[in-house]
Amino acid sequence: MSHTTLDAPSLTDKLLAARTASLTLATANADLKNRALHAIADAVEGGAGTILPANELDLANGRENGLSKALQDRLALTDARLTVLADAVREITTLVDPVGESIRGRVLPNGVRIDQVRVPFGVVGVIYEARPNVTVDIAALALKSGNAVVLRGGSAAENTNSVLVSLIQEALASVGLPADSVQTIDEFGRDGAKELMQARGLVDVLIPRGSASLINTVVAESKVPVIETGAGVVHVFLDESADEKWAVDIVHNAKVQRPSVCNALETLLVHRGAAERLLPAVLARLRASGVVIHGDDETRALFADAVAATEEDWQAEYMSLDLAVRVVGDIDEAMEHIRQYSTHHTESIITNDLGNAERFLNEVDSAAVMVNASTRFTDGGEFGFGAEVGISTQKLHARGPMGLPELTSTKWLVRGSGQIRQ
Amino acid sequence: MSHTTLDAPSLTDKLLAARTASLTLATANADLKNRALHAIADAVEGGAGTILPANELDLANGRENGLSKALQDRLALTDARLTVLADAVREITTLVDPVGESIRGRVLPNGVRIDQVRVPFGVVGVIYEARPNVTVDIAALALKSGNAVVLRGGSAAENTNSVLVSLIQEALASVGLPADSVQTIDEFGRDGAKELMQARGLVDVLIPRGSASLINTVVAESKVPVIETGAGVVHVFLDESADEKWAVDIVHNAKVQRPSVCNALETLLVHRGAAERLLPAVLARLRASGVVIHGDDETRALFADAVAATEEDWQAEYMSLDLAVRVVGDIDEAMEHIRQYSTHHTESIITNDLGNAERFLNEVDSAAVMVNASTRFTDGGEFGFGAEVGISTQKLHARGPMGLPELTSTKWLVRGSGQIRQ
Incomplete structure (x- = not known):
């Protein structure tokens, strides 16, 4: 697999490109985002010819490096699994777009109207382990909620993820959305994960998905705000x-x-x-x-x-x-x-x-x-959210199963006609 | 001012006491919390005899240490300012208790009822500068929203804060609430602030209030989730x-x-x-x-x-x-x-x-x-929140003016009758 060369973009370049892409995504309407998701689903389902050989390479490396049978199973893709993955993406097109949803609003006594509405976070970082299905799943959820996403998957799935992200980027471009909306930083290895955790201001929120030790590391080291998911005693x-x-x-x-x-x-x-x-x-x-x-x-x-x-x-x-x-x-x-x-x-x-x-x-x-x-x-599907981003075990922002609205922030829109404060 | 001695509780002792107090506060009803707030308001208004000499000591130290005129003005208390402060606390008794508010709920197809309700964070840490009014104000807001609060004020107000917190603790005890619900850790100095920022698991959320440099330090160093407030270009x-x-x-x-x-x-x-x-x-x-x-x-x-x-x-x-x-x-x-x-x-x-x-x-x-x-x-009072905890400039949890609901988390209440997942 190709690693960083002098000509390749730096991790900061990639994060800045994600920020730029996020500006377009933030105002993309649901129709356009859904067209992108359908294009992604088709690309995943139709991409077996490039995805499966890359996946076989990862599996061969995994067997050589003593990857456990359970992790090999999570890593392995098949034609049938690609169809399941594509259908999951199509399912996300049926969910209500959370962006723009009005949460509360009123007219102040002076005639100024205030409305609190949902807006995308901007750039979401995700750190996870060798599960290529997460690559497609979280990219689709982030896009539907108007966010650019920067993915750091496990090195054991690096070849598979690289092909999947390329296919997703082509699909985005095919409907006129920025290819940089979805990027992988796997080529930067462990240093990339560390740098991502320091990128406060460039990345708006970081979501770790995987083992308790992965989550604890991210929670302890990240300067970017984290949504802690998972561990359940x-x-x-x-x-x-x-x-x-x-x-x-x-x-x-x-x-x-x-x-x-x-x-x-x-x-x-x-x-x-x-x-x-x-x-x-x-x-x-x-x-x-x-x-x-x-x-x-x-x-x-x-x-x-x-x-x-x-x-x-x-x-x-x-x-x-x-x-x-x-x-x-x-x-x-x-x-x-x-x-x-x-x-x-x-x-x-x-x-x-x-x-x-x-x-x-x-x-x-x-x-x-x-x-x-x-x-x-305790599950987003069972609770009727239609999709699940993870289960938050922290108290800030989201607690319990997270759906699309939990991938958004809010802002206040204030409409006046010359009012000043007395 | 007395500093830590061998007999005094450690900072961890204080945080554990706050955690224990938070269990009682979490189930205290609004009537009881309002009685506590009225007792605090009366204690602040009637406490000039002990508050003002302590404040004069802080002001004398400040003059000696070259504290700026502007900061001296923020530090200074008078009878009139104590009345304003007490009235602000009484105002908080008129606000709706956010705890228990139902945010959404439904009956699942299998008959299980789910309800998302507001609950207190638990223990809130606040790091701020030499403004004794923040001591009373944030304690009252935290109590009304069912939280225990651990205060780290500026050392320039240490004597004033110590007296204020003692009065608040007596007022809490007088209505039967735990005195440890409100505590100061000023006696631990700068090390106390550092330790507070590391106390993940003991403190649920940390709110810095004050200058941009104070906020930036807390944001960069804290392992406890932070709500970033303030800086406005x-x-x-x-x-x-x-x-x-x-x-x-x-x-x-x-x-x-x-x-x-x-x-x-x-x-x-x-x-x-x-x-x-x-x-x-x-x-x-x-x-x-x-x-x-x-x-x-x-x-x-x-x-x-x-x-x-x-x-x-x-x-x-x-x-x-x-x-x-x-x-x-x-x-x-x-x-x-x-x-x-x-x-x-x-x-x-x-x-x-x-x-x-x-x-x-x-x-x-x-x-x-x-x-x-x-x-x-852009102000909690102008937006009709009745009180303002600060103005969040981050995207996680709260954005813009924060009122009492922003000092709460949520949990899901799930009521079944023997249902299992198929």
């Missing part, structure tokens, strides 16, 4: 009054349906007064699906087929068929455990006690707090 | 069709009414086709109010009583009776100048051309973009 608390069927079904669904995602259950807390009634059935159902139970002493007394939990288990985001289980004295002890160990993503209480349900909703400080529902519902 | 553009009376009145109001604030005019741009018609009258009116004109060559050809502008003038946030003036060829050149030099706070066009008005509104990327109105209107 997710809890379910089975209250004393929990319905047994709901407990069994919700815990199983939250843990087993897709264990590798951030809204999957990691720690189960059980009220001491219900442990004997609920735990054997709940845990037996999990074991039947291959879940390894990491239990405290009380759990192991009730369910022999469990390994002893240690402090690390309460902190673990397993993302696998493992579950930490702990018996607690009451809802206060459950909420205290959650305060100590949660990443504030999603927590759910299973209860028939109205007072406890309301206390849990009010007092647990997480992006999504649930009563009698599976934690797997 | 504010522009007015007189378009070719600008009404002369509006031009004269608005420019004068924007520059002269209160030159030391962030929404005051700093650079005037004039369409070449209107310069001869408008500039003499506009600038004569300013000169009559003592404004020093820093003009480019074309401006000086039309108005002799101007000094030559240099590159520094286009970048200057004077906050004084100085104005940079430049003649431009058209609206595109005006917007290009604004893109290059603006801090994206407020810009206004004076025009009778509908197309240019709409282009300016759409294409200028600032927190407030105006047509035919004074830039002095």
Whole structure:
């Protein structure tokens, strides 16, 4: 793969080009942006001839460098996967354009009209790992919300991303939008990621997508404002009054349906007064699906087929068929455990006690707090957003599943007729 | 003034105490928070006997250390100023409590109800300069929005702030709220500010208030998410069709009414086709109010009583009776100048051309973009927010004047009846 040469643009050149492109994008109407997305979808679907060989090169390098089977699977593209990717882009054309949406407005007593409207951020930076589908997906979401986007994907997908970005740029140019609206900085390697994190003023917001360690690095090092996504040490608390069927079904669904995602259950807390009634059935159902139970002493007394939990288990985001289980004295002890160990993503209480349900909703400080529902519902698709940019676990700007509006800022439009301040 | 001793709590102790206090505040209803605010107002108004001697000590130190007259004036408290401060706190009791406000909600097809509601951030850190009124004002705003607050004021006001915070803490305790809800970390000096900026996880958001250099330092160094406030290199553009009376009145109001604030005019741009018609009258009116004109060559050809502008003038946030003036060829050149030099706070066009008005509104990327109105209107009070936390010049979370809702985050409440994800 070609790396930087004397003639190639510098990273700053690329960011300035993105800024210039963002000015055009900011005033592009939805029809034009949707034409660009259709062109991109067609290019991805029709581009197998150039995409798949580049992808095969990345995969060969990955096998040589000992890339894990799981990461190889995430990296691999096929004709079928390209069609899925293209259809996802077409789906984004059906979403409402958030740009220009009026959020609030009024006429001041002096006759001045003020309106707060959504505007694009400008230039969005994304740092992610070797998943070429993110390249296309996030580019489409950024474009639909009127933003230019600068992509730093994992080096393991560098050849694939390079071809994908070229195809996207050609598609943009074909409808008259600036090719520089979508750019990759993969050729700058790790230094490029570092430089991107320092580019305050050139990049308006940085979104890390990937592992907890990637996200933590970006959060700690970035001078550009960051939207923190992802990590989920997710809890379910089975209250004393929990319905047994709901407990069994919700815990199983939250843990087993897709264990590798951030809204999957990691720690189960059980009220001491219900442990004997609920735990054997709940845990037996999990074991039947291959879940390894990491239990405290009380759990192991009730369910022999469990390994002893240690402090690390309460902190673990397993993302696998493992579950930490702990018996607690009451809802206060459950909420205290959650305060100590949660990443504030999603927590759910299973209860028939109205007072406890309301206390849990009010007092647990997480992006999504649930009563009698599976934690797997914390998801942009499930919430009806039509697309998901990620799940924010920070408190600033966006919290929980992010859709297109979360990729925008706002500005105030003020219309007067000569008014001055008294 | 007492500094840290072995027995005194560490800064981390104080942040942890603030976190604990924030749990109580988060579920305190508006009646209770308003009772606390009334108790604080009474304590401030009735506390002259302890506040003013401490303030006199700070002023004496300030005079000794060569504190400027302007800063001495900002630092000085009097009986009358304490009453104004107390009344401002009472005013905040009349504002709607943002906590619990439902922003959006729906029932999903599977019967699960989702509601996005406002919740406090938790612990808000504020770093500011020697203005004791900010101590009371920001504490009241933070409390009303359910947040604990950790204050790092300027060392020049350390004695005054210490007394004010003690009075606030007694007032909180008198209504049954945790005294630790409001704390000062002034005793830790500059190291305290540095430590506060590193306290990610303990502090949810950091708000710097004060000079551009203070804000820039916090933005560059903080690992805690920051809401950037303030700096305003504010522009007015007189378009070719600008009404002369509006031009004269608005420019004068924007520059002269209160030159030391962030929404005051700093650079005037004039369409070449209107310069001869408008500039003499506009600038004569300013000169009559003592404004020093820093003009480019074309401006000086039309108005002799101007000094030559240099590159520094286009970048200057004077906050004084100085104005940079430049003649431009058209609206595109005006917007290009604004893109290059603006801090994206407020810009206004004076025009009778509908197309240019709409282009300016759409294409200028600032927190407030105006047509035919004074830039002095970018203000929480003028916008009807009832209080102002500051004016955000960043794009994440809040942009423009911030009221109580901007001191909150959100969470999703999810209510099911056993639903699992298919």
